[in-house]
Amino acid sequence: MGKTLFEKIWDKHVVKTIEGGPSVFYIDKHFIHEVTSPQAFAGLNKRGIKAFRPDQVVATADHNVPTVDQHLPIKEELSRRQVEMLKKNCAEHGIEMYGLGHPYQGIVHVIGPELGITQPGMTIVCGDSHTSTHGAFGNIAFGIGTTEVEMVLTTQCLLQSKPLLMRINVDGALNKGVVSKDIVLYIISQLSASGATGYAVEFAGSAIRSLSMEARMTICNMSIEMGARCGMIAPDETTFNYIKGRKFAPQGEAWERAVAYWKTLYSDGDAKFDRELFIKAEDIEPMITYGTNPGMGIGITGRVPALKDIDEKEKASFQKSLQYMGLEAGSNLKGRKVDYVFIGSCTNSRIEDLRMVASFVKGKQKASDVEVWIVPGSKQVEAQAKQEGIDKIFEEAGFMLRQPGCSACLGMNEDKIPAGKYCISTSNRNFEGRQGQNARTFLASPLTAALAAITGEVGDVREYLGKQVEEGAFIEN
Amino acid sequence: MSKNINIIRSTSVPLNMENVDTDQIIPARFLKATSREGFGKNLFRDWKYNNNDEMNPKPDFILNNPTYSGRILVAAKNFGCGSSREHAAWAIKDAGFDVVVSSFFADIFKSNALNNFLLPVQVSEGFLKKIFEAVTQDPNTEIEVILEKQTITILSTHEQENFEINAYKKTCLLNGYDDIDYLLSLKKQIEEFETP
Numbered sequence: 128m129g130k131t132l133f134e135k136i137w138d139k140h141v142v143k144t145i146e147g148g149p150s151v152f153y154i155d156k157h158f159i160h161e162v163t164s165p166q167a168f169a170g171l172n173k174r175g176i177k178a179f180r181p182d183q184v185v186a187t188a189d190h191n192v193p194t195v196d197q198h199l200p201i202k203e204e205l206s207r208r209q210v211e212m213l214k215k216n217c218a219e220h221g222i223e224m225y226g227l228g229h230p231y232q233g234i235v236h237v238i239g240p241e242l243g244i245t246q247p248g249m250t251i252v253c254g255d256s257h258t259s260t261h262g263a264f265g266n267i268a269f270g271i272g273t274t275e276v277e278m279v280l281t282t283q284c285l286l287q288s289k290p291l292l293m294r295i296n297v298d299g300a301l302n303k304g305v306v307s308k309d310i311v312l313y314i315i316s317q318l319s320a321s322g323a324t325g326y327a328v329e330f331a332g333s334a335i336r337s338l339s340m341e342a343r344m345t346i347c348n349m350s351i352e353m354g355a356r357c358g359m360i361a362p363d364e365t366t367f368n369y370i371k372g373r374k375f376a377p378q379g380e381a382w383e384r385a386v387a388y389w390k391t392l393y394s395d396g397d398a399k400f401d402r403e404l405f406i407k408a409e410d411i412e413p414m415i416t417y418g419t420n421p422g423m424g425i426g427i428t429g430r431v432p433a434l435k436d437i438d439e440k441e442k443a444s445f446q447k448s449l450q451y452m453g454l455e456a457g458s459n460l461k462g463r464k465v466d467y468v469f470i471g472s473c474t475n476s477r478i479e480d481l482r483m484v485a486s487f488v489k490g491k492q493k494a495s496d497v498e499v500w501i502v503p504g505s506k507q508v509e510a511q512a513k514q515e516g517i518d519k520i521f522e523e524a525g526f527m528l529r530q531p532g533c534s535a536c537l538g539m540n541e542d543k544i545p546a547g548k549y550c551i552s553t554s555n556r557n558f559e560g561r562q563g564q565n566a567r568t569f570l571a572s573p574l575t576a577a578l579a580a581i582t583g584e585v586g587d588v589r590e591y592l593g594k595q596v597e598e599g600a601f602i603e604n
Numbered sequence: 605m606s607k608n609i610n611i612i613r614s615t616s617v618p619l620n621m622e623n624v625d626t627d628q629i630i631p632a633r634f635l636k637a638t639s640r641e642g643f644g645k646n647l648f649r650d651w652k653y654n655n656n657d658e659m660n661p662k663p664d665f666i667l668n669n670p671t672y673s674g675r676i677l678v679a680a681k682n683f684g685c686g687s688s689r690e691h692a693a694w695a696i697k698d699a700g701f702d703v704v705v706s707s708f709f710a711d712i713f714k715s716n717a718l719n720n721f722l723l724p725v726q727v728s729e730g731f732l733k734k735i736f737e738a739v740t741q742d743p744n745t746e747i748e749v750i751l752e753k754q755t756i757t758i759l760s761t762h763e764q765e766n767f768e769i770n771a772y773k774k775t776c777l778l779n780g781y782d783d784i785d786y787l788l789s790l791k792k793q794i795e796e797f798e799t800p
Contacts, residue, residue, distance in 0.1 A: 142790070142797045148772025151790060153797060163689065165638035170784070179791075191636065205636035212638055256688040256712060272690035272716035273640075274783070282787040284794055288770065290711075320623050321682035324711055354685060356711055420623050420685070440680070444622045537687075539632035546655075558627040558686060560650045 129395025131292055132361050133327045136267050136392070140250045142284060152287040155249040156183055157279045158235045159222070161213040162190045162539070163254030167277035168216040178220035180283045185244060186217045186224040189234045193541050194502050194529035197227050206540065220280070231374075233505020233531040236260040236473035240344065241507055243373025247362040247389040252279055257473045257555065258357075259350040263343035264370070265362035265392045267327070270351065290356040291325050291401040294394070296332035299408035304589040306483070307342035308475060308553065308572035310334070311349040312414035312424045314406065320422035324354030326402065329394060334408035335360060340369040341479035348474045349555050352421035361393040413588050415460055416557050416570040418448040423557070425460070427575070427587045433457040451559050452567050453547075460569070460585045467550035468493075468580040469562070471502030471529075472536035475553035475573050478511045484577040485517040487588075493525040494583030500542065501526050502534040526580065538563045551579040607721055607780030612702050613748040613759075615674035618739045619666050624679050625686035626713060630695045632687075643691050644698030671743045678705045678735050678747075683724075684713025693720045703749050705756065707732045718773050719783065725749055725756055731765045734758060751777060 130138070142151040159167075164186075171178065178184060191206040201207035210227065217224040225231040231238055236257055239245040245261045251268035252258060254276045261268035271285065278285055297310060315322075328350050335343070343360050350358025367386055370376045377385040394400075412426040425431065434456045437445045449456060470476070470484055481503060493499050501521055503509040509531055512518055521528045535542040536554040543563030544550040550568050553576050557568035571579075574588045634646045648667055654660040661668045677696060683706040684692060693716040696704060703723045717724045727735070738745045738758050746759040751774065757764040775781065787794075 142794055145772050148770050151787065151794075153794070162635050166640050166690075169639070174784075190632075209636055209638060254688060254690075256686065270688035270712055272688055272693070272712060272719060274690060274719035275715065278784055278787055281784055282791060282794055283798075284787050284790070286772070286783055286787070320685055321708060321710070324682070324685075324708065351686075354682070354710055420625065422623075441622060443620065444680075447621070537627075537632045539635060556625075556627070556686060558625045560631055561627050564631075564650055564656060 128399065129397040131394040131398040131400065132265060132329055132359060132392055133267065133292055134398070136248055136250065137289060140267070149286040149288045152285050153250065154183075154252050154279050154283055154285060156185070156239070156244060156251045158239055158251070158253035158258070159184060159186045159213070159276065160190055160235050160253070160255065161188045161209045163273050164216065164276055165209065165212050166273045167254070167280055168220070170277040171220070171280055174281070176281060178222060178280045181221040183283060184222045184280070185239070186213060186222050187232055187235050187238055188213060188226050190533045190537065191540050192227055192532040194532045194534045197530045203541065230506050233507065234473045234476065234533055236348065237477060237504030237508065240264065240340070241373065241505060243370050243376035246370060246376070246385070247366060247392050252285065256351045257348050259355065260344050260348040260473055262347040262350070262357050262359035263340060264366055265359060265389065267357055267359065269357040290327045292329070293323060293326040293402040293404070294329045294331055294400045295404045295406065297330065297334040297406045297408055298332040299334055301334055301408045302412060302589070304413055304574060304592050305411050306572045306574055307338055307345040309411055309414045311346045312416065312421070312570060313411045315349065315353045315421050316414065316424035317406075318353045318422070320352060320420040321354045322422070323350065326355055328355040328358045330358060330360050331394070336363065339479060340365060341477040344477070345474055349421065352555060362389045413572060413575050415575065415585060416568070417452065417454055417460055418445070419451055419557055419559050421555065421557060421570060423448065424570070427461060427585070430457055430459045431455070461587060463585045464549065464583060465497060465551045465569070465579050465585060466548040467544050468497055468499040468576050469502070469535045469544070469550055469552040469554065470573055470576050471500065471504070471534050472554035473504065473533070474555045476502060476504030476508065478508050480553065480573045481508065481512050481517055482515070484573050485520045487574060487577040488524045488526070488581060489520050491524055491581050493580050497580060497583045499526040499580045500529055500535060502529045503531050505531050524580070535562050537561060538566070544568075551576050551585065609702060609721055609723055609777050610751045611748070612675055612723070613746055614676050615672070615744060616676035616678050616705070616735070616739055616747050617666060617672045617674060618736050619677060619679045620736055622680040623682045623685055626684055626689050626692040627686055629684070629692040630689065635689060635691050640694050642698065643695035644700070647695040647699045672739070675701055676703045676705060676747050676749070677701045678732070678739065680732065681706065681708045683709050684717070685710040688712045688716070690716040690720070693717045693722050697722045705732070705735065718777070721777060723749065723751060723777065725767045727756060727765050727767060731763070734761070734763055
């Protein structure tokens with residue numbers, strides 16, 4: 128019987144399998160950041176051992192960093208101490224660190240791919256649940272806890288049980304104005320926030336194949352929001368073209384050998400999945416969330432579910448969620464005012480996202496009562512945006528282009544949405560308090576967020592795209 | 605951290621909410637510490653207090669209700685979803701819980717809990733409902749979890765269910781073994797694996 132993409136990579140990384148238990152699973156690349164690593168290093172130091180394979184570990188500071196005045200010391204003492212501790216730990220253990228001020232610094236899931244560190248066939252972990260992002264290149268990538276960070280630092284291995292396997296096929300042509308963020312929000316709304324727990328998910332089908340690497344990363348990034356252990360997409364020419372020539376990509380003969388191997392990484396025709404779903408691309412419209420988990424999403428023309436349509440045992444959570452959001456059951460979101468627009472995070476802060484927003488807002492002004500934050504995913508994205516003149520478009524629109532970091536995705540650094548305010552956000556989580564205490568989040572695509580920046584309210588981007596074309600601007604799907 | 609868990613017999617705190625995410629368990633602004641200790645006081649911080657004010661607790665929140673206490677936290681489906689922060693498991697353990705019962709756990713949380721000798725006990729929806737009913741009716745209801753036998757029992761009604769745990773992890777928890785010690789013992793094998 129044939130193998131799935133997951134099984135091909137899994138089998139190559141099992142050091143041994145414990146009788147009746149998990150497997151000792153080898154990790155090729157380990158990304159670390161300041162928040163989930165200090166206690167792991169403390170464990171190593173307590174045992175008096177050094178990192179086992181420091182060359183396979185890459186560090187950056189992203190969660191806790193300010194996104195303005197990065198040349199100055201971090202104001203907040205605890206944040207500064209955490210970032211300094213990462214620097215110290217990396218120096219002591221011989222780990223490369225792309226800290227603040229380094230031209231490669233950025234959100235860990237943005238820099239790995241753009242530096243060519245992330246490659247097909249690998250096993251990749253990081254003490255961050257959105258590590259699933261890297262799976263867009265056809266590898267097994269997943270988030271781990273701090274004790275597991277310590278395991279990987281000490282032995283380059285983890286104890287893992289093989290998950291169930293699910294394939295989600297998205298076939299057909301996407302509607303205009305529908306981008307990869309809408310695909311993944313749609314899938315999660317269908318499956319729920321726990322619908323893929325226990326599964327490794329492979330995304331396949333013609334609509335997935337047609338996507339750029341940036342767009343594929345957005346989809347794999349949010350696999351965790353339906354509980355998946357990891358998300359992955361088989362590598363193809365799009366993948367190879369993206370990696371080729373990047374800083375840490377294989378060169379010359381090694382490149383040829385790598386590509387030859389990567390071309391074997393796909394699910395065989397007779398491979399078995401424990402669950403398989405089929406989605407028609409044309410069923411997907413621009414999406415928005417109304418609740419406090421990413422599964423609570425609707426099409427932009429849809430309505431918040433009515434209370435009578437909610438399962439009895441889910442009613443309490445549903446009502447609590449709507450109360451938090453200040454929304455009515457059965458209402459629609461179109462036309463609802465927003466206070467903040469956040470375009471950034473490991474989900475949507477890559478150059479393609481910024482280009483998409485720029486092409487939509489070029490020559491327009493933001494709504495006067497909306498604050499718009501654009502936070503590039505990395506120093507390289509920031510530099511590229513400036514080189515392309517995208518920064519000027521944002522400046523003319525009245526947007527604030529900030530410096531790279533996780534920013535307002537997680538209410539940890541200085542960038543927080545004030546209590547009670549509505550933020551349309553390209554990030555990945557709309558949990559209570561996620562963007563700041565009592566902040567209210569609508570998750571959406573960069574296009575839908577860009578529209579809200581201009582009009583000050585939630586809208587259907589499709590109503591504006593026709594006009595864009597007449598004016599000669601372009602929209603890339 | 606208390607190790608060697610086996611029999612836990614205690615009253616419980618019934619948190620009848622689905623999809624409790626790790627941002628609720630421990631909000632991100634409390635992740636700036638560099639040690640594993642002291643997270644318990646900020647467990648469910650923003651569900652516990654209005655406006656982050658310890659003088660202004662939310663009376664409706666179950667963990668603020670003195671009627672309910674114990675070493676067992678009972679929650680509805682998909683507990684621990686979201687962020688991979690192990691701080692969530694540290695906070696629950698630090699607040700005095702040794703067991704979390706739910707009908708469904710998020711993957712990463714489950715691993716994190718097991719690595720901290722916090723036992724995640726997955727029960728059926730039906731059994732979970734029985735626990736909520738029994739505990740709400742009588743907050744003094746004791747629940748007994750026996751890891752060795754993989755059983756959970758509502759002592760007042762004697763209703764019992766078995767729960768799953770992999771044999772390796774069970775041995776670790778019963779004996780206080782550490783995954784890192786085990787992996788370190790395999791170093792030679794790992795080095796051989798690395799050699800093509």
